[in-house]
Amino acid sequence: MRLFWHELRAEQRLFWRNREAAFFTFFLPVIFFLIFGSIYGNTQMSHHQGRAAPFLEAGMIGYGVAATCFAGLGITLVVRRESGVLKRIRATPLPAATYLLAVLASTFVVFVIEALIIIAIGRILFSVAIPHGVFSLAVTLVLGALAFAAMGVGITSAVRSSEGSSAVINAVYLPMAIISGTFFTPKSYPEFLRVIAEALPLTHFTQLTRDVMVHHQHFWSDWGAISVVLLWGAIGLIAAVRGFRWQPQEG
Amino acid sequence: MSVVSVNGLRKSYGNVEALRGIDFQIEPGEVFGLLGPNGAGKTTTIEILEGYRKRDGGEIEVLGADPERSTGALRERIGIVLQSSSLYPNLTARESLALFAGYYTEPRDVDEVVEIVGLGEKAGSRVRTLSGGQKRRLDLGLALVGNPELIFLDEPTTGFDPGARRAAWETIRNLRSLGTTVLLTTHYLDEAEQLADRVAVLRDGQIVRVGSPAELTGGSSETEIRYRRDGEEIVEQTANPTQRLNELTGEALARGEELEGLEVRRPTLEEVYLELTGE
Numbered sequence: 001m002r003l004f005w006h007e008l009r010a011e012q013r014l015f016w017r018n019r020e021a022a023f024f025t026f027f028l029p030v031i032f033f034l035i036f037g038s039i040y041g042n043t044q045m046s047h048h049q050g051r052a053a054p055f056l057e058a059g060m061i062g063y064g065v066a067a068t069c070f071a072g073l074g075i076t077l078v079v080r081r082e083s084g085v086l087k088r089i090r091a092t093p094l095p096a097a098t099y100l101l102a103v104l105a106s107t108f109v110v111f112v113i114e115a116l117i118i119i120a121i122g123r124i125l126f127s128v129a130i131p132h133g134v135f136s137l138a139v140t141l142v143l144g145a146l147a148f149a150a151m152g153v154g155i156t157s158a159v160r161s162s163e164g165s166s167a168v169i170n171a172v173y174l175p176m177a178i179i180s181g182t183f184f185t186p187k188s189y190p191e192f193l194r195v196i197a198e199a200l201p202l203t204h205f206t207q208l209t210r211d212v213m214v215h216h217q218h219f220w221s222d223w224g225a226i227s228v229v230l231l232w233g234a235i236g237l238i239a240a241v242r243g244f245r246w247q248p249q250e251g
Numbered sequence: 252m253s254v255v256s257v258n259g260l261r262k263s264y265g266n267v268e269a270l271r272g273i274d275f276q277i278e279p280g281e282v283f284g285l286l287g288p289n290g291a292g293k294t295t296t297i298e299i300l301e302g303y304r305k306r307d308g309g310e311i312e313v314l315g316a317d318p319e320r321s322t323g324a325l326r327e328r329i330g331i332v333l334q335s336s337s338l339y340p341n342l343t344a345r346e347s348l349a350l351f352a353g354y355y356t357e358p359r360d361v362d363e364v365v366e367i368v369g370l371g372e373k374a375g376s377r378v379r380t381l382s383g384g385q386k387r388r389l390d391l392g393l394a395l396v397g398n399p400e401l402i403f404l405d406e407p408t409t410g411f412d413p414g415a416r417r418a419a420w421e422t423i424r425n426l427r428s429l430g431t432t433v434l435l436t437t438h439y440l441d442e443a444e445q446l447a448d449r450v451a452v453l454r455d456g457q458i459v460r461v462g463s464p465a466e467l468t469g470g471s472s473e474t475e476i477r478y479r480r481d482g483e484e485i486v487e488q489t490a491n492p493t494q495r496l497n498e499l500t501g502e503a504l505a506r507g508e509e510l511e512g513l514e515v516r517r518p519t520l521e522e523v524y525l526e527l528t529g530e
Contacts (some may be wrong), residue, residue: 006353010342053414064329084337089300091331092354092397144288 003098004105011106022025025072026114029064033057033118034125036183041126045185053126058213059182061115062206065144066182068111071173073103073152076164081156086246096246100153107152108145115141136212136219143219143226147233151201154236157243176202203233252315254279254401254432255300260309262295271456272309277434284317284447285436288528291453293436294334297405300434301331314401330394330402330431334409336386340379344370344389347378348396355397367429368392368422374498384415391422393430395491402426404435408442420445440521454528465525479511 016022033056041053049055080086089099122128131137155172159165179193180186180202186194189247197203211217211225220226257275262270270292277283285293298304300311302318302325311317316325338347345361352358365374368388373381381389387407394402407423408416423446426433437443443450444464451461459469474492476499478485488493492515503510 003354006350010350013346029461084333084335085339087303088331088333088337088393091329091333092351093326094354095323148499163353202524245375 003094004102005045007094007099007102008105008109011102012109015106015110021072021076025067026110028123028141029060029067029114030117032063032183033121034059037121037126054128054214055185055210056229057118057122057126058209059206060118060147061209062144062180062202063177063182064114064118065111065141065148066173066177066202067133069145069148070155071153072110073107073149074155074159074169075165077103077153077156078159078169079162081245082162082165084248087248089117090246104149107149111145112141112244124153131213131216133212133216133218136217137209140205140208140212140219141232147201147229147236149203149236150233151236151239153244154239157239157245160240160249176200178213180206182206182209189213201229203241204228252279253277253312254281254314255283255434255437256310256312257296257300258310259354260296260299260311261307262292262299262304262464263307265294268297269456273451273456274456274466275451275458275461277432279432280427280430281448282423282433282435283444284450285434285453286438286440286443286447286450286524287436287453288438292456293453293530294405296453297403297434297436301329302326303404321518327357327397328400330397330399330409332387332390332394332402332404332450334405336376336383337391338386338393341377343358343375343377344381344385344392345374347389348392351393352396357398359396359398361396364392365496366394367395367425382415384411384418387411387419388422391419395426399431401432403435406436406438408437408439416442440524451525452527459527460523470516475514475516477512477516484512 011204036056037053041051041056043052044050045052045055077086099189118129119128123130155169159168177183179189179197181197182202183190186197186203189197207225208219208222208229211222212219253276255275257276258274259272260270260274261268261272273292273296275283276521285296287293295304299306300313300318302322305319314325314328318325339350342350344455345365348361348364352361352364363369368391370385370388370392373385378386378389391404391407392403404423408419422441423433423435429495435443435446440462447464449461449463451458452467453459473488473490476489476492476495478499487495498517499510
Protein backbone atom coordinates (compact mmCIF):
# COMPACT_ATOMS: atom_id res chain seq x y z
CA MET A 1 0.00 0.00 0.00
CA ARG A 2 2.85 2.36 0.83
CA LEU A 3 4.41 1.51 -2.53
CA PHE A 4 1.13 2.24 -4.30
CA TRP A 5 0.88 5.77 -2.83
CA HIS A 6 4.56 6.37 -3.47
CA GLU A 7 4.12 5.48 -7.15
CA LEU A 8 0.80 7.32 -7.50
CA ARG A 9 2.40 10.55 -6.25
CA ALA A 10 5.25 10.11 -8.72
CA GLU A 11 2.81 9.39 -11.57
CA GLN A 12 0.88 12.58 -10.83
CA ARG A 13 4.08 14.59 -10.83
CA LEU A 14 5.15 12.96 -14.10
CA PHE A 15 1.80 13.64 -15.76
CA TRP A 16 1.54 17.33 -14.90
CA ARG A 17 5.18 17.98 -15.79
CA ASN A 18 4.78 16.50 -19.25
CA ARG A 19 3.20 19.59 -20.79
CA GLU A 20 2.36 18.14 -24.21
CA ALA A 21 0.60 15.13 -22.74
CA ALA A 22 -1.20 17.25 -20.16
CA PHE A 23 -2.35 19.61 -22.92
CA PHE A 24 -3.68 17.01 -25.34
CA THR A 25 -5.29 14.70 -22.84
CA PHE A 26 -6.37 17.07 -20.10
CA PHE A 27 -6.79 20.61 -21.38
CA LEU A 28 -8.01 19.95 -24.93
CA PRO A 29 -11.45 18.62 -23.93
CA VAL A 30 -11.82 21.59 -21.57
CA ILE A 31 -10.79 24.03 -24.32
CA PHE A 32 -13.15 22.43 -26.86
CA PHE A 33 -15.98 22.72 -24.36
CA LEU A 34 -15.24 26.43 -23.95
CA ILE A 35 -15.09 26.97 -27.74
CA PHE A 36 -18.07 24.90 -28.85
CA GLY A 37 -20.10 25.89 -25.81
CA SER A 38 -19.63 29.54 -26.79
CA ILE A 39 -20.52 28.82 -30.42
CA TYR A 40 -23.67 26.77 -30.07
CA GLY A 41 -24.30 26.20 -26.38
CA ASN A 42 -27.53 28.23 -26.53
CA THR A 43 -28.80 26.77 -29.81
CA GLN A 44 -32.12 25.01 -29.39
CA MET A 45 -32.01 21.39 -30.41
CA SER A 46 -34.71 19.75 -32.52
CA HIS A 47 -37.58 17.70 -31.04
CA HIS A 48 -37.93 20.06 -28.07
CA GLN A 49 -34.84 18.70 -26.37
CA GLY A 50 -33.74 22.07 -25.09
CA ARG A 51 -30.38 23.85 -25.34
CA ALA A 52 -27.27 22.19 -26.78
CA ALA A 53 -24.97 23.04 -23.83
CA PRO A 54 -25.96 20.08 -21.58
CA PHE A 55 -25.51 17.67 -24.51
CA LEU A 56 -22.11 19.13 -25.29
CA GLU A 57 -21.07 18.93 -21.63
CA ALA A 58 -21.87 15.22 -21.46
CA GLY A 59 -20.15 14.72 -24.83
CA MET A 60 -16.99 16.46 -23.64
CA ILE A 61 -16.82 14.11 -20.66
CA GLY A 62 -17.01 11.26 -23.19
CA TYR A 63 -14.26 12.89 -25.22
CA GLY A 64 -12.28 13.32 -21.99
CA VAL A 65 -12.41 9.63 -21.11
CA ALA A 66 -11.08 8.73 -24.56
CA ALA A 67 -8.34 11.39 -24.32
CA THR A 68 -7.09 10.50 -20.83
CA CYS A 69 -7.81 6.81 -20.32
CA PHE A 70 -7.37 5.59 -23.90
CA ALA A 71 -5.00 7.91 -25.76
CA GLY A 72 -3.02 9.39 -22.86
CA LEU A 73 -2.50 6.07 -21.08
CA GLY A 74 -1.70 4.18 -24.30
CA ILE A 75 0.89 6.72 -25.49
CA THR A 76 2.50 6.95 -22.05
CA LEU A 77 2.91 3.19 -21.79
CA VAL A 78 4.35 2.84 -25.32
CA VAL A 79 6.86 5.64 -24.73
CA ARG A 80 7.90 4.14 -21.41
CA ARG A 81 8.20 0.68 -22.91
CA GLU A 82 10.29 1.79 -25.88
CA SER A 83 12.55 4.05 -23.82
CA GLY A 84 13.30 1.10 -21.49
CA VAL A 85 11.64 2.62 -18.40
CA LEU A 86 9.27 -0.35 -18.01
CA LYS A 87 12.17 -2.76 -18.36
CA ARG A 88 14.12 -0.86 -15.71
CA ILE A 89 11.13 -0.76 -13.33
CA ARG A 90 10.84 -4.53 -13.63
CA ALA A 91 14.32 -4.89 -12.13
CA THR A 92 13.23 -3.14 -8.91
CA PRO A 93 11.29 -4.77 -6.06
CA LEU A 94 8.20 -2.73 -7.04
CA PRO A 95 5.61 -5.41 -7.95
CA ALA A 96 4.34 -5.18 -11.53
CA ALA A 97 0.70 -5.14 -10.38
CA THR A 98 1.33 -2.28 -7.94
CA TYR A 99 3.02 -0.28 -10.66
CA LEU A 100 0.23 -0.78 -13.20
CA LEU A 101 -2.48 -0.08 -10.62
CA ALA A 102 -0.77 3.19 -9.69
CA VAL A 103 -0.52 4.19 -13.36
CA LEU A 104 -4.23 3.43 -13.84
CA ALA A 105 -5.22 5.24 -10.64
CA SER A 106 -3.22 8.27 -11.71
CA THR A 107 -5.03 8.30 -15.06
CA PHE A 108 -8.40 8.11 -13.27
CA VAL A 109 -7.43 11.00 -11.00
CA VAL A 110 -6.68 13.11 -14.08
CA PHE A 111 -9.98 12.13 -15.71
CA VAL A 112 -12.02 12.87 -12.56
CA ILE A 113 -10.43 16.32 -12.21
CA GLU A 114 -11.17 16.95 -15.89
CA ALA A 115 -14.82 15.87 -15.52
CA LEU A 116 -15.25 18.10 -12.47
CA ILE A 117 -13.79 21.08 -14.31
CA ILE A 118 -16.09 20.47 -17.29
CA ILE A 119 -19.11 20.28 -14.99
CA ALA A 120 -18.00 23.46 -13.22
CA ILE A 121 -17.51 25.32 -16.52
CA GLY A 122 -20.93 24.12 -17.67
CA ARG A 123 -22.53 25.47 -14.51
CA ILE A 124 -20.70 28.78 -14.40
CA LEU A 125 -20.44 29.76 -18.09
CA PHE A 126 -23.24 27.88 -19.83
CA SER A 127 -25.87 27.63 -17.06
CA VAL A 128 -26.01 23.84 -17.15
CA ALA A 129 -27.55 22.36 -14.02
CA ILE A 130 -25.25 20.22 -11.87
CA PRO A 131 -26.24 16.59 -12.51
CA HIS A 132 -28.27 15.25 -9.59
CA GLY A 133 -27.83 11.53 -10.04
CA VAL A 134 -24.36 11.68 -8.53
CA PHE A 135 -24.20 7.96 -7.82
CA SER A 136 -25.30 7.03 -11.35
CA LEU A 137 -22.85 9.52 -12.82
CA ALA A 138 -19.98 8.15 -10.70
CA VAL A 139 -20.73 4.55 -11.72
CA THR A 140 -20.96 5.58 -15.38
CA LEU A 141 -17.62 7.41 -15.26
CA VAL A 142 -15.87 4.49 -13.51
CA LEU A 143 -17.30 2.06 -16.05
CA GLY A 144 -16.08 4.22 -18.95
CA ALA A 145 -12.69 4.86 -17.38
CA LEU A 146 -12.09 1.14 -16.83
CA ALA A 147 -13.25 0.12 -20.31
CA PHE A 148 -11.22 2.80 -22.10
CA ALA A 149 -8.15 2.16 -19.93
CA ALA A 150 -8.34 -1.52 -20.87
CA MET A 151 -8.45 -0.50 -24.54
CA GLY A 152 -5.58 1.96 -23.95
CA VAL A 153 -3.36 -0.77 -22.49
CA GLY A 154 -4.58 -3.19 -25.16
CA ILE A 155 -3.58 -0.97 -28.07
CA THR A 156 0.04 -0.70 -26.84
CA SER A 157 0.72 -4.17 -28.25
CA ALA A 158 -0.23 -2.90 -31.73
CA VAL A 159 2.18 0.06 -31.61
CA ARG A 160 5.81 -0.75 -32.25
CA SER A 161 7.70 2.49 -31.76
CA SER A 162 7.38 5.46 -29.46
CA GLU A 163 7.59 7.81 -32.48
CA GLY A 164 4.55 6.05 -33.94
CA SER A 165 2.57 5.98 -30.71
CA SER A 166 0.95 9.44 -30.91
CA ALA A 167 0.32 9.05 -34.63
CA VAL A 168 -1.33 5.64 -34.41
CA ILE A 169 -3.32 6.32 -31.27
CA ASN A 170 -4.49 9.78 -32.36
CA ALA A 171 -5.49 8.33 -35.72
CA VAL A 172 -7.76 5.95 -33.83
CA TYR A 173 -9.22 8.17 -31.18
CA LEU A 174 -9.76 11.55 -32.88
CA PRO A 175 -12.01 10.23 -35.67
CA MET A 176 -13.71 8.05 -33.05
CA ALA A 177 -14.42 11.10 -30.89
CA ILE A 178 -16.02 12.92 -33.82
CA ILE A 179 -17.96 10.00 -35.29
CA SER A 180 -19.22 9.00 -31.84
CA GLY A 181 -20.96 12.34 -31.59
CA THR A 182 -19.17 13.79 -28.61
CA PHE A 183 -19.23 17.21 -30.30
CA PHE A 184 -22.53 17.00 -32.18
CA THR A 185 -25.47 14.69 -31.91
CA PRO A 186 -24.95 11.75 -34.28
CA LYS A 187 -28.66 11.78 -35.14
CA SER A 188 -27.93 14.31 -37.89
CA TYR A 189 -25.14 12.16 -39.42
CA PRO A 190 -25.41 10.46 -42.83
CA GLU A 191 -26.40 6.82 -42.75
CA PHE A 192 -22.92 5.27 -43.22
CA LEU A 193 -21.44 7.31 -40.36
CA ARG A 194 -24.31 6.31 -38.11
CA VAL A 195 -23.60 2.65 -38.85
CA ILE A 196 -19.96 3.12 -37.87
CA ALA A 197 -20.95 5.16 -34.82
CA GLU A 198 -23.26 2.37 -33.64
CA ALA A 199 -20.26 0.01 -33.39
CA LEU A 200 -18.00 2.40 -31.45
CA PRO A 201 -17.73 2.23 -27.66
CA LEU A 202 -17.51 6.01 -27.31
CA THR A 203 -20.93 6.48 -28.97
CA HIS A 204 -22.48 4.31 -26.30
CA PHE A 205 -20.50 5.74 -23.42
CA THR A 206 -21.51 9.25 -24.51
CA GLN A 207 -25.11 8.01 -24.74
CA LEU A 208 -24.84 6.77 -21.16
CA THR A 209 -23.46 10.05 -19.84
CA ARG A 210 -26.23 11.95 -21.69
CA ASP A 211 -28.87 9.62 -20.26
CA VAL A 212 -27.56 10.23 -16.77
CA MET A 213 -26.60 13.90 -17.00
CA VAL A 214 -29.21 15.33 -19.37
CA HIS A 215 -32.17 12.97 -19.06
CA HIS A 216 -31.66 12.25 -15.35
CA GLN A 217 -31.94 8.52 -15.83
CA HIS A 218 -30.30 5.80 -13.74
CA PHE A 219 -27.11 4.34 -15.16
CA TRP A 220 -28.76 0.94 -15.56
CA SER A 221 -31.56 2.28 -17.74
CA ASP A 222 -29.69 1.50 -20.98
CA TRP A 223 -28.31 -2.01 -20.81
CA GLY A 224 -27.66 -2.05 -24.52
CA ALA A 225 -25.18 0.81 -24.27
CA ILE A 226 -23.58 -0.65 -21.13
CA SER A 227 -23.10 -3.99 -22.91
CA VAL A 228 -21.33 -2.41 -25.87
CA VAL A 229 -18.96 -0.45 -23.60
CA LEU A 230 -18.26 -3.58 -21.52
CA LEU A 231 -17.70 -5.68 -24.63
CA TRP A 232 -15.10 -3.25 -25.98
CA GLY A 233 -13.53 -3.10 -22.53
CA ALA A 234 -13.28 -6.91 -22.53
CA ILE A 235 -11.66 -6.89 -25.99
CA GLY A 236 -9.15 -4.32 -24.72
CA LEU A 237 -8.48 -6.40 -21.63
CA ILE A 238 -7.82 -9.54 -23.67
CA ALA A 239 -5.44 -7.64 -25.96
CA ALA A 240 -3.75 -6.16 -22.87
CA VAL A 241 -3.28 -9.50 -21.12
CA ARG A 242 -2.03 -11.25 -24.24
CA GLY A 243 0.05 -8.53 -25.83
CA PHE A 244 1.41 -6.26 -23.09
CA ARG A 245 5.20 -6.16 -23.08
CA TRP A 246 7.68 -4.69 -20.59
CA GLN A 247 10.64 -4.69 -22.92
CA PRO A 248 11.27 -2.52 -25.96
CA GLN A 249 11.10 -3.91 -29.47
CA GLU A 250 14.37 -5.75 -30.12
CA GLY A 251 16.63 -3.54 -32.20
CA MET B 252 30.20 -18.84 -1.23
CA SER B 253 30.14 -17.28 -4.68
CA VAL B 254 27.87 -14.29 -5.31
CA VAL B 255 27.28 -15.43 -8.87
CA SER B 256 27.82 -18.93 -10.12
CA VAL B 257 27.35 -19.96 -13.75
CA ASN B 258 27.72 -23.55 -14.96
CA GLY B 259 27.24 -24.74 -18.52
CA LEU B 260 25.00 -21.79 -19.44
CA ARG B 261 23.45 -22.14 -22.90
CA LYS B 262 21.17 -19.92 -24.94
CA SER B 263 20.08 -19.95 -28.57
CA TYR B 264 18.09 -17.51 -30.67
CA GLY B 265 16.55 -19.59 -33.41
CA ASN B 266 19.44 -21.40 -35.03
CA VAL B 267 22.05 -19.07 -33.60
CA GLU B 268 23.86 -20.35 -30.52
CA ALA B 269 24.53 -17.19 -28.53
CA LEU B 270 26.01 -19.02 -25.52
CA ARG B 271 27.62 -22.43 -25.90
CA GLY B 272 28.04 -23.52 -22.30
CA ILE B 273 29.91 -20.98 -20.23
CA ASP B 274 31.14 -21.24 -16.64
CA PHE B 275 32.38 -18.66 -14.18
CA GLN B 276 32.07 -17.70 -10.51
CA ILE B 277 32.15 -14.24 -8.97
CA GLU B 278 33.38 -13.94 -5.39
CA PRO B 279 32.12 -11.41 -2.80
CA GLY B 280 33.54 -7.92 -3.25
CA GLU B 281 35.01 -8.74 -6.64
CA VAL B 282 34.76 -6.61 -9.78
CA PHE B 283 34.36 -9.15 -12.56
CA GLY B 284 34.61 -8.14 -16.20
CA LEU B 285 33.00 -9.87 -19.16
CA LEU B 286 35.10 -8.75 -22.09
CA GLY B 287 34.48 -9.44 -25.73
CA PRO B 288 33.61 -7.99 -29.11
CA ASN B 289 30.04 -7.08 -30.03
CA GLY B 290 27.92 -10.19 -30.53
CA ALA B 291 30.10 -12.39 -28.32
CA GLY B 292 27.22 -13.00 -25.86
CA LYS B 293 27.96 -10.46 -23.10
CA THR B 294 24.51 -8.88 -22.95
CA THR B 295 22.77 -12.26 -23.26
CA THR B 296 24.76 -13.50 -20.26
CA ILE B 297 24.10 -10.45 -18.10
CA GLU B 298 20.39 -10.32 -18.99
CA ILE B 299 19.95 -13.99 -18.08
CA LEU B 300 21.57 -13.27 -14.70
CA GLU B 301 19.33 -10.21 -14.26
CA GLY B 302 16.25 -12.35 -14.88
CA TYR B 303 15.21 -10.68 -18.17
CA ARG B 304 15.87 -13.70 -20.38
CA LYS B 305 15.36 -17.41 -19.91
CA ARG B 306 18.26 -19.79 -20.37
CA ASP B 307 18.07 -22.91 -22.53
CA GLY B 308 20.42 -24.95 -20.36
CA GLY B 309 22.89 -24.87 -17.49
CA GLU B 310 22.74 -23.87 -13.84
CA ILE B 311 22.95 -20.32 -12.53
CA GLU B 312 22.79 -18.86 -9.07
CA VAL B 313 22.66 -15.18 -8.21
CA LEU B 314 23.00 -14.51 -4.46
CA GLY B 315 21.94 -18.10 -3.90
CA ALA B 316 18.74 -17.81 -5.96
CA ASP B 317 17.63 -18.66 -9.49
CA PRO B 318 16.82 -15.32 -11.16
CA GLU B 319 14.22 -16.99 -13.40
CA ARG B 320 12.14 -18.00 -10.38
CA SER B 321 12.77 -15.60 -7.54
CA THR B 322 11.65 -12.05 -8.01
CA GLY B 323 10.99 -9.51 -5.27
CA ALA B 324 13.45 -10.80 -2.68
CA LEU B 325 16.31 -11.02 -5.16
CA ARG B 326 15.53 -7.62 -6.67
CA GLU B 327 15.97 -6.05 -3.23
CA ARG B 328 19.58 -7.17 -3.31
CA ILE B 329 20.72 -6.40 -6.86
CA GLY B 330 21.23 -3.18 -8.80
CA ILE B 331 21.11 -2.92 -12.58
CA VAL B 332 22.47 -0.54 -15.18
CA LEU B 333 21.03 -1.43 -18.57
CA GLN B 334 22.89 -0.89 -21.81
CA SER B 335 20.79 2.13 -22.74
CA SER B 336 19.70 4.82 -20.30
CA SER B 337 16.07 4.60 -19.24
CA LEU B 338 14.87 7.50 -17.16
CA TYR B 339 11.93 9.88 -16.77
CA PRO B 340 13.06 13.06 -18.57
CA ASN B 341 10.83 15.37 -16.50
CA LEU B 342 12.05 14.38 -13.05
CA THR B 343 15.15 15.91 -11.52
CA ALA B 344 18.10 13.67 -10.77
CA ARG B 345 17.36 13.79 -7.04
CA GLU B 346 13.64 13.08 -7.57
CA SER B 347 14.54 10.07 -9.72
CA LEU B 348 16.77 8.73 -6.96
CA ALA B 349 14.11 9.37 -4.32
CA LEU B 350 11.48 7.61 -6.47
CA PHE B 351 13.65 4.51 -6.84
CA ALA B 352 14.74 4.64 -3.19
CA GLY B 353 11.07 4.26 -2.29
CA TYR B 354 10.92 0.88 -4.05
CA TYR B 355 13.39 -0.70 -1.60
CA THR B 356 12.97 -1.62 2.05
CA GLU B 357 16.42 -0.46 3.11
CA PRO B 358 17.56 2.17 0.62
CA ARG B 359 20.74 4.15 0.77
CA ASP B 360 20.48 7.85 1.62
CA VAL B 361 19.72 9.82 -1.56
CA ASP B 362 22.25 12.56 -0.80
CA GLU B 363 24.92 9.94 -0.21
CA VAL B 364 24.18 8.44 -3.64
CA VAL B 365 24.34 11.89 -5.26
CA GLU B 366 27.77 12.19 -3.68
CA ILE B 367 28.99 8.74 -4.76
CA VAL B 368 28.06 9.23 -8.41
CA GLY B 369 29.29 12.82 -8.43
CA LEU B 370 26.07 14.56 -9.48
CA GLY B 371 26.24 17.20 -6.76
CA GLU B 372 25.63 20.32 -8.86
CA LYS B 373 23.19 18.59 -11.19
CA ALA B 374 21.03 16.92 -8.53
CA GLY B 375 18.29 19.54 -8.93
CA SER B 376 18.30 19.55 -12.74
CA ARG B 377 15.70 17.83 -14.88
CA VAL B 378 17.01 14.60 -16.39
CA ARG B 379 16.41 15.81 -19.96
CA THR B 380 18.94 18.62 -19.43
CA LEU B 381 21.73 16.23 -18.36
CA SER B 382 24.56 15.19 -20.67
CA GLY B 383 24.95 11.57 -21.76
CA GLY B 384 27.65 11.00 -19.17
CA GLN B 385 25.58 12.57 -16.40
CA LYS B 386 22.56 10.43 -17.32
CA ARG B 387 24.76 7.37 -17.17
CA ARG B 388 26.00 8.35 -13.73
CA LEU B 389 22.38 8.80 -12.66
CA ASP B 390 21.69 5.28 -14.02
CA LEU B 391 24.47 4.10 -11.77
CA GLY B 392 22.94 6.02 -8.87
CA LEU B 393 19.56 4.35 -9.47
CA ALA B 394 21.31 0.98 -9.39
CA LEU B 395 23.01 1.92 -6.10
CA VAL B 396 20.14 3.55 -4.26
CA GLY B 397 18.61 0.23 -3.15
CA ASN B 398 21.86 -0.56 -1.32
CA PRO B 399 22.50 -3.71 -3.38
CA GLU B 400 25.04 -6.43 -2.66
CA LEU B 401 25.57 -7.03 -6.38
CA ILE B 402 25.51 -4.61 -9.32
CA PHE B 403 25.24 -5.46 -13.00
CA LEU B 404 26.77 -2.91 -15.37
CA ASP B 405 26.12 -3.52 -19.05
CA GLU B 406 28.64 -1.46 -21.06
CA PRO B 407 28.58 1.45 -18.61
CA THR B 408 30.75 3.82 -20.65
CA THR B 409 29.99 3.02 -24.29
CA GLY B 410 29.84 6.23 -26.29
CA PHE B 411 31.58 8.36 -23.66
CA ASP B 412 34.27 10.92 -24.32
CA PRO B 413 37.57 10.21 -22.49
CA GLY B 414 36.86 12.66 -19.66
CA ALA B 415 33.42 11.19 -18.95
CA ARG B 416 34.88 7.68 -19.02
CA ARG B 417 37.53 8.57 -16.43
CA ALA B 418 34.81 10.06 -14.21
CA ALA B 419 32.67 6.92 -14.57
CA TRP B 420 35.64 4.70 -13.78
CA GLU B 421 36.27 6.70 -10.63
CA THR B 422 32.66 6.11 -9.58
CA ILE B 423 32.88 2.37 -10.26
CA ARG B 424 36.08 2.19 -8.22
CA ASN B 425 34.15 3.85 -5.38
CA LEU B 426 31.72 0.90 -5.49
CA ARG B 427 34.54 -1.46 -4.69
CA SER B 428 35.37 0.51 -1.58
CA LEU B 429 31.70 0.15 -0.56
CA GLY B 430 32.16 -3.62 -0.71
CA THR B 431 29.70 -4.11 -3.56
CA THR B 432 30.26 -7.00 -5.95
CA VAL B 433 30.19 -5.89 -9.58
CA LEU B 434 29.64 -7.72 -12.85
CA LEU B 435 30.64 -5.49 -15.73
CA THR B 436 30.49 -6.07 -19.46
CA THR B 437 32.65 -4.07 -21.80
CA HIS B 438 34.30 -4.20 -25.17
CA TYR B 439 36.99 -1.78 -24.05
CA LEU B 440 40.21 -3.44 -22.97
CA ASP B 441 41.49 -0.51 -20.99
CA GLU B 442 38.22 -0.45 -19.09
CA ALA B 443 38.54 -4.11 -18.09
CA GLU B 444 42.19 -3.55 -17.21
CA GLN B 445 41.42 -0.45 -15.13
CA LEU B 446 38.42 -1.78 -13.24
CA ALA B 447 38.23 -5.55 -13.10
CA ASP B 448 39.87 -7.86 -10.58
CA ARG B 449 39.24 -10.73 -12.96
CA VAL B 450 38.25 -10.81 -16.60
CA ALA B 451 36.52 -13.49 -18.66
CA VAL B 452 37.17 -13.11 -22.38
CA LEU B 453 34.10 -14.12 -24.36
CA ARG B 454 34.23 -15.09 -28.00
CA ASP B 455 31.38 -16.55 -30.07
CA GLY B 456 29.45 -17.60 -26.97
CA GLN B 457 32.37 -19.29 -25.23
CA ILE B 458 34.79 -18.17 -22.56
CA VAL B 459 38.26 -18.43 -24.02
CA ARG B 460 40.23 -17.25 -20.95
CA VAL B 461 39.56 -16.22 -17.32
CA GLY B 462 41.97 -14.51 -15.00
CA SER B 463 43.21 -11.22 -13.59
CA PRO B 464 44.48 -8.78 -16.21
CA ALA B 465 48.01 -9.59 -14.98
CA GLU B 466 47.43 -13.32 -15.32
CA LEU B 467 45.99 -12.90 -18.81
CA THR B 468 49.02 -11.01 -20.01
CA GLY B 469 51.30 -13.25 -17.95
CA GLY B 470 49.87 -16.31 -19.64
CA SER B 471 51.89 -15.49 -22.69
CA SER B 472 55.41 -16.84 -22.24
CA GLU B 473 57.33 -14.42 -24.42
CA THR B 474 58.92 -11.20 -23.23
CA GLU B 475 60.27 -8.75 -25.73
CA ILE B 476 63.72 -7.12 -25.35
CA ARG B 477 64.75 -4.27 -27.65
CA TYR B 478 67.98 -2.33 -27.88
CA ARG B 479 70.21 -0.74 -30.48
CA ARG B 480 73.69 -1.85 -31.42
CA ASP B 481 75.72 0.09 -33.94
CA GLY B 482 72.64 2.08 -34.82
CA GLU B 483 70.69 -1.07 -35.69
CA GLU B 484 67.54 -1.97 -33.77
CA ILE B 485 67.53 -5.50 -32.35
CA VAL B 486 64.34 -7.19 -31.11
CA GLU B 487 64.52 -10.47 -29.21
CA GLN B 488 61.71 -12.68 -27.90
CA THR B 489 62.61 -14.71 -24.85
CA ALA B 490 60.93 -17.03 -22.37
CA ASN B 491 63.72 -16.35 -19.80
CA PRO B 492 63.97 -12.58 -19.67
CA THR B 493 65.95 -12.44 -16.38
CA GLN B 494 68.74 -14.65 -17.65
CA ARG B 495 68.85 -13.11 -21.12
CA LEU B 496 68.94 -9.59 -19.74
CA ASN B 497 71.73 -10.52 -17.35
CA GLU B 498 73.77 -11.89 -20.27
CA LEU B 499 73.14 -8.84 -22.44
CA THR B 500 73.95 -6.29 -19.79
CA GLY B 501 76.95 -8.35 -18.57
CA GLU B 502 78.42 -8.42 -22.08
CA ALA B 503 77.80 -4.73 -22.59
CA LEU B 504 79.42 -3.85 -19.25
CA ALA B 505 82.42 -6.07 -20.10
CA ARG B 506 82.80 -4.16 -23.36
CA GLY B 507 82.22 -0.87 -21.61
CA GLU B 508 79.29 -0.10 -23.90
CA GLU B 509 75.84 1.33 -23.27
CA LEU B 510 72.82 -0.67 -24.49
CA GLU B 511 71.11 2.14 -26.27
CA GLY B 512 67.32 2.32 -26.22
CA LEU B 513 67.05 -0.71 -23.94
CA GLU B 514 63.44 -1.72 -23.46
CA VAL B 515 61.86 -4.77 -21.80
CA ARG B 516 58.16 -5.24 -22.26
CA ARG B 517 55.41 -7.75 -21.56
CA PRO B 518 52.65 -8.22 -24.14
CA THR B 519 49.79 -5.83 -23.38
CA LEU B 520 46.27 -7.06 -22.60
CA GLU B 521 45.35 -5.70 -25.99
CA GLU B 522 47.74 -8.04 -27.77
CA VAL B 523 46.51 -11.01 -25.74
CA TYR B 524 42.91 -10.02 -26.37
CA LEU B 525 43.38 -9.64 -30.11
CA GLU B 526 45.06 -13.01 -30.18
CA LEU B 527 42.25 -14.64 -28.15
CA THR B 528 39.35 -13.10 -29.99
CA GLY B 529 40.96 -13.68 -33.35
CA GLU B 530 40.58 -10.10 -34.53
